[in-house]
Amino acid sequence: MPFAHITGWGISVPEPILTNDDIAKMVDTNDEWIRSHTGIRERRIAREDQFPSTLAVEASIKALQVANLAPTELDLIILTSSSPEYIFPATACIIQDQIGATKAGAFDLLAACSGFIFATNMAAQAIRSGSIKNALVIGSETLSRFTNWKDRNTCILFGDGAGAFVLQASDKPGGLLSAVMRSDGSGADSLTLLGGGARHPATEATIHEGKHFIQMDGKAVFRFATRVMGQAIKESLELANLKLDDVQWIIPHQANYRIIETAAKYLKTPLDKFVINIEKYGNTSTASIPLATVEAVQNGKVKPGDKIAFVGFGAGLTWGAMIVEWTGPIPAKKPVHPEQYRLFARLRSFVRRAIRFIEGFFSRKEL
Numbered sequence: 001m002p003f004a005h006i007t008g009w010g011i012s013v014p015e016p017i018l019t020n021d022d023i024a025k026m027v028d029t030n031d032e033w034i035r036s037h038t039g040i041r042e043r044r045i046a047r048e049d050q051f052p053s054t055l056a057v058e059a060s061i062k063a064l065q066v067a068n069l070a071p072t073e074l075d076l077i078i079l080t081s082s083s084p085e086y087i088f089p090a091t092a093c094i095i096q097d098q099i100g101a102t103k104a105g106a107f108d109l110l111a112a113c114s115g116f117i118f119a120t121n122m123a124a125q126a127i128r129s130g131s132i133k134n135a136l137v138i139g140s141e142t143l144s145r146f147t148n149w150k151d152r153n154t155c156i157l158f159g160d161g162a163g164a165f166v167l168q169a170s171d172k173p174g175g176l177l178s179a180v181m182r183s184d185g186s187g188a189d190s191l192t193l194l195g196g197g198a199r200h201p202a203t204e205a206t207i208h209e210g211k212h213f214i215q216m217d218g219k220a221v222f223r224f225a226t227r228v229m230g231q232a233i234k235e236s237l238e239l240a241n242l243k244l245d246d247v248q249w250i251i252p253h254q255a256n257y258r259i260i261e262t263a264a265k266y267l268k269t270p271l272d273k274f275v276i277n278i279e280k281y282g283n284t285s286t287a288s289i290p291l292a293t294v295e296a297v298q299n300g301k302v303k304p305g306d307k308i309a310f311v312g313f314g315a316g317l318t319w320g321a322m323i324v325e326w327t328g329p330i331p332a333k334k335p336v337h338p339e340q341y342r343l344f345a346r347l348r349s350f351v352r353r354a355i356r357f358i359e360g361f362f363s364r365k366e367l
């Protein structure tokens, strides 16, 4: 049975920074309250011309560069997002087209802030089954589009950004060692974005009622998160036959510094074992785990051979954890340049659209 290794990683964050002081000009809050209750100092906000696919494509190309893998070698693309571009088509297909992943199946996975754990596990299991060799997993968000900037309960929390992992098959042991995925729909009301779906299709009334904004019972989510984080890590360690001491790093979903602190206490583990960068980005939902991971790799914390416990939780309710032995890039045989495929991808997309237009024109004539 092949192993599924993480061999590439990349992130992309929009440049515009929104500080706590900026938010204090919009709602009745202040920097001190936000920092002491959440650990957040600032977050990134996408420009008008940036979408989940825009950030995802940038993060994906970087991940493919690290893995030294051509987009044409990808068999599978899973985009997980709490702010996808449309209900359909899947944002993953837009990314597939833009990076030139000509033979990849692409779909979106919705598990809110647990999405990156769920998507990475799904891609890894497809590799472990032997049915595919190379997969790209992306978490990408422009949550700022669904944030009610008049609601101080939520607008202080969320931010925009994207992160991607490349997963590849190898006979060498390592990579994803275990994973748990859990859900409890009885808590579905705790964190929602109700408008625009089949139950509340967009109407003047849904807009008037603010159903197109994130709504949250902050205390309920806080209680849930602190309860499940430690449990999920323990379960995934058990499945991997490991102890917490065998793990060098815990990389949690970055929702609230105090949630992470509580999990550290539950696990009786020092807080410096946790990778935390919430102060810079806020809660970027599906992107927060890869954002924290890539920064930890770049600043030399995470090294090949390290064992990492990843843990996530979010709306649904959903939660999950996975244990990974960090691989690092596979030594390159011959450099490939994934970024160069973007030009071919644009050309290919244009030609295919043109062919579709011409086909449509002639088939109309035939009818």
Ligand SMILES: CC(C)(COP(=O)(O)OP(=O)(O)OC[C@H]1O[C@@H](n2cnc3c(N)ncnc32)[C@H](O)[C@@H]1OP(=O)(O)O)[C@@H](O)C(=O)NCCC(=O)NCCS
Binding pocket: 028, 029, 030, 033, 034, 037, 038, 113, 152, 153, 156, 216, 217, 218, 219, 221, 222, 225, 255, 256, 283, 313, 314, 315
């Ligand atoms: C949202 C959250 C930060 C609120 O923190 P909290 O400690 O529960 O704060 P409370 O709601 O109890 O409010 C405490 C007080 O601060 C006030 N307050 C709430 N938000 C405030 C803000 N942004 N600025 C200033 N004061 C605020 C409240 O009105 C309340 O005042 P009162 O005591 O006079 O009634 C916290 O509940 C949380 O992080 N929950 C989890 C959310 C989450 O992670 N969601 C995503 C999961 S993927």
